[in-house]
Amino acid sequence: MQPIRKAIIPIAGYGTRLFPATKTVQKALFPLVDRDGVAKPTIQIIIEEALAAGVEEICLVIQPEQRAPIEAYFSGDVVDAIRQKPELAAQAEKVAAIGKRIQFAVQESQEGYGHAVYCAKDFVGQEPVLVFLGDHVYISKTDTPCARQLVEVYEQGGKSVTSLDLCRESELHLNGLVRGKRIPNRPNLFELDLTAEKPSVDFARKHLRVEALAPGMYLCNFGIDLLTPLLFEVLDYNYTHGIRTQGEIQLRDAMGEVMRQEGMYGYLMQGTRYDTGIPQNLIKTIVAFGLYGPYREEIEETIRVEYD
DSSP: OOOOOEEEEEOOSOOGGGTTGGGTSOGGGOEEEOTTSOEEEHHHHHHHHHHHTTOOEEEEEEOGGGHHHHHHHHTOOOOHHHHTSHHHHHHHHHHHHHHTTEEEEEOOSOOOHHHHHHTTHHHHTTSOEEEEOTTEEEEESSSSOHHHHHHHHHHHHOSOEEEEEEEEGGGGGGOEEEEEEEETTEEEEEEEEEEEESOOHHHHHHHOOOTTSOTTEEEEEEEEEEEOTHHHHHHHHHHHTTOOBTTBOOHHHHHHHHHHHHOOEEEEOSEEEEEOSSHHHHHHHHHHHHHTSTTHHHHHHHHHHHHO
16 A cells, blocks of 8 residues: 655635735735644645645645745745744744645646646656645644544555535535445444535435434535545546536546545544635634634633623
8 A cells, every 4th residue: 555645735726705815915825823823824734734644745736926925935034033033943944844845736727626636647646645625724623633534544444535524404505525334333434425516405315315414414525635546547537538517627526436436435524624715714713723722811811801
């Protein structure tokens, strides 16, 4: 079994839902205060999630104009006033070390999330790969980071695995869904047999019910995928033969074919996902990370004073 050494993070979207801020700062470089109390751009937090899973190399799928500011950030270049402070100099060295692990693939045209992943095919080669959404961050409910949870499932089962969450019928229009059977003695692990992107309620009730779940609850995508090299064979076929859904090359379509040919696990994550790409969810992310970090007491006190 090949180890998981590589990760893909597509960030080539325009960030329209965060306009006009994204006119000046690309979405991937929006700052968050991480749980260690350090202010970081979102992309660094995602990369650190990948590194904690054992990844050695990261490919960022970008628009051409995104490369320069990202390279500048990860260069580790700082003014002397920063280098004179040991704790800040250590952060600069950490950023520069991460930068040495980053490669780039350019998505010249916006043709869907599957197309963005496909742009990194030369980087991946014939290896399994972790795929992250470029605007989602995660907080694990255990000592094992979310991406590492997926890697451990892969190491035990040897085939593709996608991270899962639970959603209600009212949330179907926001999510990709899957169907599967719970594996005995593994309450969080499912053998999957069907996937559907943002299905209707009628379709979900008829085709996507999972016996192990309460009525009205479904398995949906959490945002991290660990996929075998077959994925890129399928994406290549779909791209060259013009197989699209709603005009785009969809990753979930390709994953459905991998599911049919090789099988695929779904793992109900022990953690929470946060979407930084929508204003109201960005606010939730900032608050959640703050409450899990060293400034929790100050935040809670502010909330009590302002809203009690």
